[in-house]
Amino acid sequence: MFINAILRSSALALVAVTGLAASAQAETYKWLTFKPQGAGDAQAVTTQWLVDEFEKRTDGKHKIEVFWGGSVAKTREIPDALAAGVGDFGDIITPYFPDQMPLNNAVGFFIPQPMNTLEVGQFMEELHATYPEFEDELASQNLHAIGFRPLEDYGLLCNKPVRSVADMKGLRIRSYGFAYPKLIEALGASPVSIATSEAYEGLQRSIIDCTPIGPALARGWKYDEVAKYYIEIPLGASFGHLLAMNLDSYNGMDDDTRAVIDQLGRDYLVEYARVLSEDETRVRDLWQGDLGVEVIDFPQGELLGVLEDAGVKEVRQEWIDKANAAGVPADEIAKSLAFDAPS
Template identity: 85%
Template sequence: MSLNAILRSSALALAAVTGLAAAAQADTYKWITFKPQGAGDAQAITTQWLVDQFAERTGGKHSIEVFWGGSVAKTGEIPEALAAGVGDFGDIITPYFPDQMPLNNAVGFFIPQPMNTLQVGQFMEEMHATYPEFSQELESQNLHAFGFRPLEDYGLLCTKPVKSVADMKGLRIRSYGFAYPKLIEALGASPVSIATSEAYEALQRSIIDCTPIGPALARGWKYDEVAKYYIEVPLGASFGHLLAMNLDSYNGMDDETRAVVDQLGKDYLVEYARVVDEDAARVRELWKGDLGVEVIPFPKEELLGVLDDAGVKEVRQEWIDKANGLGVPADEIVKRFDFDTPS
């Protein structure tokens, strides 16, 4: 082979290697979500905020493409799809996977509890920073949580006024998850298992009288069209979603990009909590107007009085036993759910 041919071949090889290196550095990651792009709620809005921030903070070197509305994986499929590498990022509705994620479902066993949206997210951040078992639970499934998305503060949206525990006797209240069935029974009402998507019709047709929910979500699902009483039962914020990554994708990032993701997870919680609070305040103003939803206070002491109920205690003990069995000091952690303990 002539010298020119050798040089030309070497130049082509170098160009190919350089091109591959550039391609490896300029990544487009895939985010799979159940949320519709046009939902216009805090979850969809802040997902787009995070995606935009990721591109900005990496100087345009990396980007995230969002596959909205379950187009790649449905709600119940997302953990498995993420673990298999079908997506790099995704949001997981944690309470849907109690057997896979018992530790990360801690808050769901302790309703009512005193923390708001931001505080619940900070609690989860603290758990992951303090107790490696929380992260290991996900790592065993090839997942990594880089952020947390709690739900808003919850009360009860009802089709009739409720002013005390006495008014709850005999009501049919939508139930789901761990704590709600026993809590509803302790309040003298009947728990009814209804999916979120079916609750509008259930309220409209008097299949249920109330559903636990916050103002922003009530407006988002339009439940407030058929239920006109919002009862300020201090249930606290529920933990909702993990902002998760495929563990291999996370570990495969360079240190700089991984640091961006880590910080974005923390910043996301603050931005999300701000948007949720603004949205809830906006809805409350709408309720005062044409929507005509009456907000009714509820005596906190009556709600807290049912915490001594055997069924409520049983649910809480269930998580304590699971956590202790996994080597986590549950007795210390559950103090955070005490209404007399500062968050």
């Protein structure tokens, strides 16, 4: 009995020590985001989905705590905050950082382009899997991409009907990024630089006549309260956000946890595209009902006709030159962003 008691005591002690060791290895990671927790849009909803899935797939061993609404780092601060280890995960609005991330901004130089949300995300996954230069660009800033969050297919939301290129003449259209200014000029309109948060008032007071946007985002910002015409001009899906990690945090994970993150990043894209599609359908139903937004088809041929404009071609060539200088076969990549490419 005495020996059995000793063995039981030793076993209990071993369990306690093992439990302490497991507890010590458990991690609570920090996610930095500009999104408000209660936003209810596809971005916020799927961020929470990823966080919940991470805990589930690691059997509760690891967790992610989300710091919503820019409470730790504002939108333009997130890359530096992640690189410095202030957070472990975060969402980076890639077009805000053209000088830091020229390769990873590829899609932003090719508007319009033929791919939808899911296809743009898969395109970015393929680029990272095929060309190490895309990941190296981030690694040089102590960042690692775990996933991609493209925006939805974009059209134009306007405060007046636009049915052809002729109707574009003289309009003031919100502009940002690389391709939009030259594209808007090629369409005969005037690009106006205005912040997302100011576009509601801009449309309301006719400071701008239109803004490039998708239905879900238009509803999220409530632009459709003051602009009642959505023009189905086929701009394609914009590439929006990197789901990024601090590279040291990623490399510091054990193999099993890192495998969970790698798979979760791929699964996130599919879940995000699904939720976004449902959100867009809901918004379009609202537009047909009480919100009273008229959806207008725009002739695709007229849009594609401006792709030969010198300014539009100049922007595309700018990315090709940068990518070639980085050792990437840019002309081959650019074919996927052309309208004659299979989509």
